[in-house]
Amino acid sequence: MTHSATLISYLHLCHRKLWLHARHIRMEHNSDTVAEGKLIGETTYQRRAQKWKELNLGHSKIDHYDPQTNTIREVKKSTKLEHAHVAQVQYYLYLLEKRGIQGATGLIEYPKQRKTREVVLDEVSRREVVGWIAEVERITQLSNCPDLVKKSYCRSCSFYDFCFV
Numbered sequence: 001m002t003h004s005a006t007l008i009s010y011l012h013l014c015h016r017k018l019w020l021h022a023r024h025i026r027m028e029h030n031s032d033t034v035a036e037g038k039l040i041g042e043t044t045y046q047r048r049a050q051k052w053k054e055l056n057l058g059h060s061k062i063d064h065y066d067p068q069t070n071t072i073r074e075v076k077k078s079t080k081l082e083h084a085h086v087a088q089v090q091y092y093l094y095l096l097e098k099r100g101i102q103g104a105t106g107l108i109e110y111p112k113q114r115k116t117r118e119v120v121l122d123e124v125s126r127r128e129v130v131g132w133i134a135e136v137e138r139i140t141q142l143s144n145c146p147d148l149v150k151k152s153y154c155r156s157c158s159f160y161d162f163c164f165v
């Protein structure tokens with residue numbers, strides 16, 4: 001199995017990033033964004049931490065799962081990459097279904113924007129997830145790194161120097 005939540009997210013951001021990550025190629029990312037993202041996760045929601053359990057699904061780990069309400073939660077800094085966040089949560093819901101946990105709901109929280117988005121897995125998104133998994137597997141098996149396609153996201157990407165310098 002080559003898919004994971006990270007690879008599914010990268011599929012929605014950049015195929016080149018997906019391919020590099022799948023080959024365990026990493027670049028240090030010292031930007032404040034990473035630190036800030038961690039901070040949001042560790043402090044803003046500290047008081048509500050107790051009901052959320054960590055759920056390990058092998059290749060993917062869900063940081064926040066509430067077994068009582070069958071809800072998973074993702075906390076994100078910015079809505080800029082919302083489509084990738086939704087894909088990640090749909091993928092989690094799919095993994096839960098595969099393990100017999102039906103009908104879970106996903107919540108994506110954006111504390112800075114005071115916004116919460118609900119995500120469910122319906123017939124259409126379930127089919128999409130299956131397609132994404134196949135696409136991740138196809139891209140990771142390419143023998144060459146996918147061509148560089150510049151996007152606005154590149155400036156925040158840890159591979160920026162690798163791609164542009």
Ligand code: SF4
Pocket residue numbers: 013014015016017148149150151153154155157158159160163
């Ligand atoms: S810098 Fe841009 S092109 Fe390079 S891996 Fe990151 S997102 Fe992809």
